[in-house]
Amino acid sequence: MKDTASRILLEIRDLETHYDTPQGLVRAVDGASLTVREGQTVAIVGESGCGKSVMLRSIMRIVPKPGRTVAGTIRYLKPDGRQVDLAQLPVDGPEIRRIRGGEISMIFQEPMSSLSPVHTIGSQIIEAITLHRDVTRGEARRLAIDTLAKVAMPRPEQIVDQYPHEISGGMRQRAMIAMALSCEPRLLIADEPTTALDVTTQAQILALMRRLQQEFGMAIIFVTHDLGVVAQMTEFVAVMYMGQVVEAAPVDELFFAPRHPYTHALLHSIPRLGQRKTGERLMSIPGSVPDPYSRPPGCPFHTRCVHEDGWRCRTELPELRPVGDGRTARCHYAGQLDLAGISRQGKSA
Ligand SMILES: Nc1ncnc2c1ncn2[C@@H]1O[C@H](COP(=O)(O)OP(=O)(O)O)[C@@H](O)[C@H]1O
Ligand code: SF4
Ligand SMILES: [Mg+2]
Structure with a gap:
């Protein structure tokens, strides 16, 4: 454009x-x-x-x-x-924290710089969604699976409950992108x-x-x-x-x-x-x-x-x-x- x-x-x-x-x-x-x-x-x-x-x-x-x-x-x-x-x-003020992730998101060369190794992919995306959007955890889980599907993640219903180390590098990249996009940034x-x-x-x-x-x-x-x-x-x-x-x-x-x-x-x-x-x-x-x-x-x-x-x-x-x-x-x-x-x-x- x-x-x-x-x-x-x-x-x-x-x-x-x-x-x-x-x-x-x-x-x-x-x-x-x-x-x-x-x-x-x-x-x-x-x-x-x-x-x-x-x-x-x-x-x-x-x-x-x-x-x-x-x-x-x-x-x-x-x-x-x-x-x-x-x-x-x-x-670290409230305004930039609202904007960060909610309106402006960032993705990196190395997905593990934004994914935590100790939480499932789903819980991390859900966390990002509930931080910025007024939805229940159940709705957030649904949105997380939808977003994973949007980034062409294979088997999103299963991946949502997996840890980053259980999936390939390309899939981790998709998970990071899904997390960045989950709040529909501008x-x-x-x-x-x-x-x-x-x-x-x-x-x-x-x-x-x-x-x-x-x-x-x-x-x-x-x-x-x-x-x-x-x-x-x-x-x-x-x-x-x-x-x-x-x-x-x-x-x-x-x-x-x-x-x-x-x-x-x-x-x-x-x-x-x-x-x-x-x-x-x-x-x-x-x-x-x-x-x-x-x-x-x-x-x-x-x-x-x-x-x-x-x-x-x-x-x-x-x-x-x-x-x-x-x-x-x-x-x-x-x-x-x-x-x-x-x-x-x-x-x-
Ligand atoms: N923690 C740091 N301490 C000192 N200098 C740094 C640090 N991080 C980055 N820099 C310097 O900032 C400059 C720009 O780095 P960077 O933005 O990473 O470059 P690019 O992304 O274009 O490769 C470089 O000169 C780098 O050495
Ligand atoms: S040194 Fe800098 S200002 Fe001079 S011609 Fe080269 S780019 Fe232009
Ligand atoms: Mg760089």
């Missing part, structure tokens, strides 16, 4: 989430901005360590200590039309949900998420290392580098005509999309992400950028600014550089 008329559901502006460690300050998220509309699917890509997971956890207010959101806003549109700044809510945050799965299960889970998204009309923020999955799953992409969104655009435009040198490097560093294998780290570009304890001044990408100008790039931080219809990029020379893209199929454009 490429619906720019829908309302803005989540608007992250200049978000900063830092880790104060004995070795120094890590600016894991360092001024990131991102807009997500109702019902939209947005992919987030970028090399490991660029702050994708920390940004997503910041939305849910579940950044592990010593991480802390210290600046910026996360404006979220409540179902009643009110806007609330999630960044201002106490991390926003699903998926942090590399299929990276650890084999090709067949990955394809099934992705197809499932697409179907559920259409059925529930929820928005999805989706982190993946796989540009093939981006092309298949989403209509809008945000590229992150060193804690900042450096480019955001509709998928076709971003693939065909990248505006930021980092995006260009990512697109051209991957094997052709037809050749990928699941679990492979697809993105690797020359040089490496700088040490988080010593961020480069100026544009954070200047140490690896072939278009670095020798002065401004090394001293002045570029702003995220509009570069065409619905697009933004954070480069002093965005729109002026000749950056070749690729097609959705991965061919050079």
Whole structure:
């Protein structure tokens, strides 16, 4: 769905989430901005360590200590039309706990990060349902079985009484998704949900998420290392580098005509999309992400950028600014550089 008329559901502006460690300050998220509309699917890509997971956890207010959101806003549109700044809510207060799981849910690469090993699948989903919905335990059990069926879980009536270790990895992934969807969230945050799965299960889970998204009309923020999955799953992409969104655009435009040198490097560093294998780290570009304890001044990408100008790039931080219809990029020379893209199929454009 490429619906720019829908309302803005989540608007992250200049978000900063830092880790104060004995070795120094890590600016894991360092001024990131991102807009997500109702019902939209947005992919987030970028090399490991660029702050994708920390940004997503910041939305849910579940950044592990010593991480802390210290600046910026996360404006979220409540179902009643009110806007609330999630960044201002106490991390364990009643309002964020109502929103977390009830309106915004998160799924992870590793299902055991949200499933408990000592409770049955059913009791965990029932717990989530009764926390957020006014139903009896009997009704909640029925809803839990229905949700398991919706995520194409085989034999949901039996699985509901089983423990996570009694089922396969792909089924655990489905159980986690079922738990996340059980309260019909308006926003699903998926942090590399299929990276650890084999090709067949990955394809099934992705197809499932697409179907559920259409059925529930929820928005999805989706982190993946796989540009093939981006092309298949989403209509809008945000590229992150060193804690900042450096480019955001509709998928076709971003693939065909990248505006930021980092995006260009990512697109051209991957094997052709037809050749990928699941679990492979697809993105690797020359040089490496700088040490988080010593961020480069100026544009954070200047140490690896072939278009670095020798002065401004090394001293002045570029702003995220509009570069065409619905697009933004954070480069002093965005729109002026000749950056070749690729097609959705991965061919050079
Ligand atoms: N507990 C922590 N202590 C210190 N730094 C951390 C911690 N967790 C994450 N970071 C740092 O935050 C940055 C962003 O990490 P992350 O969001 O996990 O990256 P991504 O998901 O893009 O791979 C990295 O530099 C990482 O080292
Ligand atoms: S601002 Fe300069 S260093 Fe940064 S991406 Fe643009 S050209 Fe490269
Ligand atoms: Mg991550």
